[in-house]
Amino acid sequence: MRIVVCVKQVLDPELPQRDFRLDPDGKEAAPGRASRVISTFDEIALEVALQLREKAGGGQVTALTLGGKPAEEALRKALAMTADAAVRVDDDGLGAPGEGLGRLDGFAVAAVLAAAIRRLGGADLVLCGRQAADTDAGQVGLLLAEELGVPTVASAVSGEPAGEAVRLKRETPGGYEVVEARLPALATVTNADVNVPRIPKVKDVMASFKKPLTVWTAADLGVDPAATAPRVALRRLFIPERETACEMVGGDSPEAQAEALAERILALKVLETRGWRHAGAGLRFRPGGGAGQAASGTDRRRPRPGGVPGR
């Protein structure tokens, strides 16, 4: 299975609000001391692709990005996570230069990525993160699906090869479903406990430097820069003021505090008059089980404690 994963390099989204600034033009975030990382859901999409390759017993995972030279760091990280190859399409001269966050819209990015995928000879499966951690828009993956004209599954969390098709698991409100799509197909990916991105091993980091990293320009792909002008204009970017004065409810004991809090909550006049009861006792969620559970022996970033005790 040939899988292409589209990744975007963004400023670390974990940067706390107090350190967050806009650049002097007010068109995008100021880099400050924030590092550049692979956008959260794109890294998760990579993990899903690598797990699929493992389940299929082989295949090729290619990481694809649109960006400047610094974006190659994101590709090196993808290669260290054990992607097989990487491609950067240079964004020089595309979109509306100087417009910061509004420079390229989802349509332009999707058109360029589609051209790159065609240049790669197509892909059996294209995976994209659900949304980028800077624009938070959730557009590129679905627009790319339309560009490519392939079956589409939104918000998948894991996949299984199924012959000429792929079976993708999606979380639904209070459950899950498995959706089958004939290849070639595209899926957007969201987070779950089965797709926490692996931490690259030292030997894989070393090996990543020997893997191929191809650079194409828009001209190489036959993309007309004029066709990448954004369809929407960023009129203003600002940091909202939203500090609330919090009333700390006091009391001599937890009982007294709870009583005072109950009164203050009731005074908000937002509580309904009827509640509900769970059909059964206790929580139904049990971690660590179910279809699509990753069986990879790879190191995990956020090791979890053992299962939930039965009740």
Place this chain on the structure above:
Amino acid sequence: MGGAGGAAAEAARDAADRGSGAVYLVESPALDEYQADRYLAAVEVVCRRAGPDVILFGAGDVGRELAPRLAHRLGGALVTDCVGIRADGGEIVFTRPVYGGKAMAEVAAGRGPFVATVRPRVFDPAPSGGAAAEVVPVEVALDGVAARTRVVERQAEDKAGPSLEEARVIVSGGRGVGGPEGFGMLEELAGLLGAALGASRAAVDAGWAPAAWQVGQTGKIVAPDLYIAIGISGASQHLAGISAAKHVVAVNKDPEAPIYKRAELGVAADYRQVVPALTRKLRERLAR
């Protein structure tokens, strides 16, 4: 639009009663179950017929999937997850959060039609009453539309209570809850209040709550009237998910936790003692 069961017709009558100029209704057995290719084909036919300048979807699972694909098919512009809309000198300007809610962007369209998704519950529903619009049935030949994906397995949890996105009250737990058992305590309170249960990413990553419960920029974006945050520190990506909550109440041992910059009521104490007592008091007062 919807299946042949009559639910779509009922929704159409409701929309007609809320100030719409016209309501188009597509009913087809092919729409009994949500399948993106078919829903997309139906909405595209209606949009080409009605020729709107602006097309709005709720930013739920369906709207988030359909809006970009429709915008592509119509050759329009697209803006997602809007929390504000206003007319400004002849152009329509949408406000939406970016950078995980750390900043807001105002975006205007350079070409139509302008397809947008609107964050659920941010706007009050249009009032009903007044002159009812005409409901126009639209025939769409969906038999020829290939459904290129199909659901092969579905597991629905027998879960009581509302969905996070639609909930008026949410009880949510974070790292401070300390383990999966603590969520049982939260569930008790949620059940009493008719609330949905939520969790921070820390609690989900720890395996104490399913990913479907996660609230925040990387999980569910919610807008309840009341959000009760238990043992949640208030990381910016979490706060981004609750930016539209009307009232936030926090219980967290650490009085310096960032959640108290967003909450209007707080108790800096151990939730294990406060939450059961709070549940008891509220049960008494609500006479449940």
